[in-house]
Amino acid sequence: MIRFENVTKYHKGKKAPAVTALNLDIREGELCVLIGPSGCGKTSILKMINRLDLQDEGTISVDGSDIGETDVVSLRRRIGFMMQNAALFPHRTVEANIAAVPHLLKWDKEKTRRRVVELMDLVGLPPELAGRYPSQLSGGQQSRVALARALASDPPVILMDEPFSALDPLIRERLQDELVSLQKRLHKTIVLVTHDMEEAIKLADRIAVFEEEGKLVQFDTPKNILAYPASPFVQQFVGNDPSLKRLALMKVSELEEPDSAAPRLDSAAETRLAHVSPALKLVLNDQHQPISWLSDSHHPAPRLTLVSGTESLHHALLKILSTPSGVIVQVDDDGKYTRCISTSHLYDALHDPQREVVND
Structure with missing residues (x-):
């Protein structure tokens, strides 16, 4: 569904690449997590998928089409994006935030209203919140609105940039559980950036581990990364209790x-x-x-x-x-x-x- 072929990215004023000769093939319907230390290019990789950032070398394709040859507006309307800290429109109500993309797509009012009601129920938002503004919501509620907004036009691809990082541990765990449950029902292609290996292990079908300069060092299932880390760097990133993490992934x-x-x-x-x-x-x-x-x-x-x-x-x-x-x-x-x-x-x-x- 999403393919990177020899993709390299430089940031202005930097000699070292932010992303180095990346080859990555993300399958349709899988939840792929990008993880690595700060500054390893994770967010740059995410943003290049919907052309919020541009690569200097190589090609990126979505559903078989080179994104460089695709109309950028059309591309972004087929890709949901959930940013850090929810990033909702503060002057718009919950209903208007969720309806933002359907409005751009010129859906009629009744279709948009039905979709908002459907999505609020899907992500666990009570109907009475529809008329409230982001400042009137808790952090967990804001994240649910942001997820609903990303899903509003039913896009095949969802990009998530550390979506739960600002939440307290209990709320974060609850939303992680709900994302796993939603993914089982919706089968979207999701690319999620995190710095938390515990979160990656819990959510991902496959994990892409990056080191400095955006170098991909391992791309595999959580079980295999825990059992067979590809390098000392991956082993260090996994932590000191891989066996306990593996047990958490396996069912009785x-x-x-x-x-x-x-x-x-x-x-x-x-x-x-x-x-x-x-x-x-x-x-x-x-x-x-x-x-x-x-x-x-x-x-x-x-x-x-x-x-x-x-x-x-x-x-x-x-x-x-x-x-x-x-x-x-x-x-x-x-x-x-x-x-x-x-x-x-x-x-x-x-x-x-x-x-x-x-x-x-």
Whole structure:
């Protein structure tokens, strides 16, 4: 969808390039995050996509068309842009901010009104905010308006320049979750700039890691970047706890399938636990749903802790660490027993050489 071919960019008065011979191919429908230290050219790369900045060498194409040969107004109307700190029009209401691009496209009033109502609902803005001005909104609400404005004309490409950087951690995390949810529904091609590796790992389908002078050092999935950093620079950027970050990306359902089907109310569940604590047995009801642990010793049985397949392995680890038995029980959507999970299962998941496939 978006392709950079040997793109180099110089800033006026600087001898060193801001972006160096960049070759990057962003697929249709993926969320690509650009990350690197301050001054590594991330924002310049983003702005070159919609010609807010121009490259000195190379070509950039969007949906197969060279943007240098495309009418700039037409190009920008097909690309949504969400800037830092929301950057809303302060003298316009929420409704007018969201309707800015449809107005430029000369949509009729009723179509525009319906789109504003639809988008406010989509990004979680109450209808009563439509007539308010940006100064009357919280930071999180302003970011939602900015996202709605970027989506207003239903563009295939969305550019986001550190969209959540100014928000407090709780609001930022909530909006990150909502962006992931929206992307699953809308399948836009999103290019997002951030300096936060945690945010990149959480949001991205693929991450492009840059070092100084806009040199691309690795472009891959979050899992592969954490498991196989391409250089000491990437390793340093990833941080000191890559295993925990990898667990946050993996789901309980991704663990290897159990050796057998759900057991009866007898030894199958007990045997599965024997290597952890032979004194404990798992009690299931007639529907194969876990009921409790049963202790064979004088010590009371620990509390039963359940986990679903949709939870992350990081959440599973926290649950394992919070139970004295060191074992949690996975259940399916009907609450039926699937398997017992201990730290050894998480270790195996992290060290399975077949689990990660390096992308070209």
